Amino acid sequence: MQIGFIGLGNLGTPIAENLLGTHQLYVYNRTATKAQPLVDKGAILCESVKELATMCDVVFSIVSDDAALKNITEGPDGIAAHLKRGGVHISMSTILPATATALEALHHQHHNYYISSPILGRPEAARARKLNMLVSGNAEEVDRIKPLLSDAGGTAIWEFGEEVTGAPAAKLCSNYLILSGVAAMAEGIHLAKQSGIDAAMWMNMLTQTIFGAPVYINYSAALLKENYLPAGFGLKLALKDANLVLQQSVATGSNMPVGKTVQGLLEQAVAAGFGEHDVTAVAEVVKK
Template sequence: MELGFIGLGTMGAPMVLNLLKAGHRVRVWNRSSAPLEALITAGAEAVDTPALAAQAEVLISMLGDDTAIRSVFLDSGALEGLQAGSVHINMSTVSVALARELSALHESRGVDYVSAPVLGRVDVAAAGNLNILASGPAEALARVQPLFDVLGRKTWHFGEAADVACAAKLSANLMVASAIESLAEASTLAGGYGISRAAFIDMITSTLFPVPVYQGYGKQMADDTFEPAGFKLSLGLKDVRLVLEAGEAAQVPLPFASVLKDNLLDGMAHGQADQDWASLSRVSDRRAGVK
């Protein structure tokens, strides 16, 4: 299949490699040139503008936030590059409002828009084991399923409305952030009674919570090692803000999300923006006077 791919960050680059290994032709564009050399060596074709990348049977985008997507698609011409009859798969985590807006803009150009945010970090992306949350026109979803089969272990379908998959992803990220916060606070409490964070996390992730979210982030907290980040704290703050916006639009109170936003802001204020969001444990420790 002839593909375009926009956004070659920590998630996008390994996804392109998997598509190339599966035999697809991939035209790539990125705002910075750093990731391009390795992808060109692997067989990708680099182009000079987003519009050129968009001139494909299927375009995939994996950008950081709403602002980046607006810049690339509405200001830099990617939307105009899409041809009638093509499909755009947006795998970024974006606001439900932007998903609705983009869906309408694509429809007006005769282009199918598919929302497909993912669950998984860079190692999962590299292994092709992402969980893909997808919504969009049924025919378009069927058309791109072979690509999802390359990129992920399972595709979870959430109907035809573009914003629904976004809502599912934001709901999932709310739970991940809440798990990180609860583990941070609980391990700080245990530390107040002389229990090492490592010992407490080993116990809790081997008994009540033997699940990847607690185990993976718990190891980072136990080791007090948050760089390089699998998911930056600044991106966590972005997602929690999107969660709160989605809650307000649907008239769903989200008190945990408000607490998370303030704690993530605390981390930002203390220079943790580029650390993994597991560094919420440092916020909890500071508040307890530990560090």
């Protein structure tokens, strides 16, 4: 199969590098210079989305938001119109379930497939091939692309049904717990310091006992270091995800008072100039 990859950001680049290790890879990025390290390793650079889609049986995309995904997928020069007949577009972006539904319908019109496969994991997890891949969509096509998800760095593949909305919904719920966890840890660490106890020792106790999960272990370490650059999960993107979570809560009639509070903290952090910093920079708002 000819494999394409669109979106060479902090997370996309190491995933594309994983695929390049086992496949001939066609790449496109809006800022072409970001593709050069992959080209140096053997990837073929395409000058447009249309050119890449025309060449490929499978196209991976991981772009910043719903609008960016629609931009590369829709229209006369988009993925859907030019992907090979029976080809598969694997979307790894964090988006609204409704967007996935619309894009699946568009691909169906062009006789190809859209599969939702958002990711749980930071860039370092991608480089270590320890990503969790959430996936949903046509069962036969999901089975066909599973080996590619493993090649992309997936240590585990979690299936959420044949509706393309399943994996995006699971990803939003997951990111909500991450964001609320980071905010709560930032507050807890600040409270511990203000109370005169060793915050690092306290978090070490928690992460070795009742909070021994990667989110708490990794994010608490980052919060304690107070080193917010370079961003693994950018604060501006975190706010985008929080906004999507609350949009989905409205669409489903789900009340999320804690979610609104977390959204407000992220908004304050972006307004304070931390948009390009790591999400853990929300701690700077908590301190004030």
